[in-house]
Amino acid sequence: MKKIINIFTVFLAFVTSSCALMNHTTAGGICTCTCEACLSCKVHHHVLTPEQQAKLDSVNAVKTAEEAKRKAEMDSLLNMDYSLKKYDYDVEVKPYTWDEVEEFDVEIDSITPLFRASNIDNGVKFVNKNANTSIKKTGVHLYFTTLDGAPDLMHLVVNFYADDSVNFYKLILYADNFTFEYTPTNINRTRDGIFFVENFDNVVDENNKDFVAALAKCEVANLILVSDGGVSHRLVLKRDQLNQFRATYQFYRLLGGNFQSIQQAEPVVD
Numbered sequence: 001m002k003k004i005i006n007i008f009t010v011f012l013a014f015v016t017s018s019c020a021l022m023n024h025t026t027a028g029g030i031c032t033c034t035c036e037a038c039l040s041c042k043v044h045h046h047v048l049t050p051e052q053q054a055k056l057d058s059v060n061a062v063k064t065a066e067e068a069k070r071k072a073e074m075d076s077l078l079n080m081d082y083s084l085k086k087y088d089y090d091v092e093v094k095p096y097t098w099d100e101v102e103e104f105d106v107e108i109d110s111i112t113p114l115f116r117a118s119n120i121d122n123g124v125k126f127v128n129k130n131a132n133t134s135i136k137k138t139g140v141h142l143y144f145t146t147l148d149g150a151p152d153l154m155h156l157v158v159n160f161y162a163d164d165s166v167n168f169y170k171l172i173l174y175a176d177n178f179t180f181e182y183t184p185t186n187i188n189r190t191r192d193g194i195f196f197v198e199n200f201d202n203v204v205d206e207n208n209k210d211f212v213a214a215l216a217k218c219e220v221a222n223l224i225l226v227s228d229g230g231v232s233h234r235l236v237l238k239r240d241q242l243n244q245f246r247a248t249y250q251f252y253r254l255l256g257g258n259f260q261s262i263q264q265a266e267p268v269v270d
Helices: 002-021 036-045 050-078 108-114 209-217 239-254
Strands: 115-120 123-128 139-147 150-162 168-175 178-182 188-192 195-204 221-227 233-237
Touching: 108 115, 108 239, 115 239, 123 239, 139 233, 139 239, 150 209, 150 221, 150 239, 168 209, 178 209, 195 209, 209 239
Parallel strands: none
Antiparallel strands: 115 123, 123 139, 139 150, 150 195, 168 178, 168 221, 188 195, 221 233
């Protein structure tokens, strides 16, 4: 029994001397230091004085405020609209229109080799050889088809592939200093393992041909996939991508395409 008491006495003396070495004061074997480490220990042993409790509350309040500030900053970054909405020019920039073929100054013979052709029912599908057509990559491209040898329909294709969904429902295009909006139809939403796949393949018609003309003619472009209740995604379209759009648009228009289907409805026979 004496051995146990002696061991406890030695341990208490060690604790007391340790506090003294760390400039901590002791009273009756209880550390009265107000450093954060000691305060945490005292919370565990329920020996805080009112003054110590006040200091601990102050320390915790500062921590809580700092954590709230960091969270607010992170939320702000995650929800920020990274789109570029304004450009300044020294010269006047005219609005894009879809029918200015002459401004391209290109020959069909020089542009044809840029495309990959594949046979479809009663026609051919033309896709730029450099276009990103994989569903496992985020991107946008144009292609068009012919019907019985004549240009028929142009298609706008957008694909999003990432480990977080966007659930986009609308596109906003900032082309130079102009803004265009487009609401796609038949958006496909699937999963590829842990990845989300969201895409559509829509025919370009009279209502959205200016959107495609802007893609083909602008020098700087940002395409926003507008999220339905989440964080929107911005695609900064690079120069080579804009060149692809321009070449596809040129080829289609020079062949005589006008964003209207040449396929006629079958006559009704009584």
